[in-house]
Amino acid sequence: MEASFFSGRSDRRVAETQSDAYHAMPVKLLAAKQQMVIDAFRDGRPPLTREDIAAITNLKLSSVCGRVRELLDAGRLVVVGTRKDLATQTKQQLLGIAPKAVA
Template identity: 35%
Template structure:
């Protein structure tokens, strides 16, 4: 089998991520995460997955992006065993959530 014209695994992943981002689902997922943190307060990634209905893998990716953009922060550790990071909104994350809510309301 000639694989000279087959894309690599990384190329396929990048293309899929780009398609996902262009579809708007990525922004919608981030919105679900921030909305859950606004309504229910700081939560672990597992709790966010339960609250939003998104797969844990999606939650972890969106949380990483939101952490990198300084919209959420590690607010502490859960008392569970094993301990998990509890994530909460930063001031810029709260402002983002308020702006998003205004956009939805109008």
């Protein structure tokens, strides 16, 4: 059985394998992917879902979700609303750049 840990930054439960993968990722690469997510909001785009960001950046959805969580925790992105996915009938968070992050 896999052990669970809590992230010190977000107070969320993370699996041991998830924690290992995060710490194995080079900091330089991590920052580049975060910048790709931020760049998806340039050119006056409206709020985006994680799936929208994945389509714009050509990153895997799982990678986008991790980078979005980090950027939300850091205060660089904010949740600005929700919308219903027509295919799955579930709510999706709409994300935008935090006002202080626009510089």
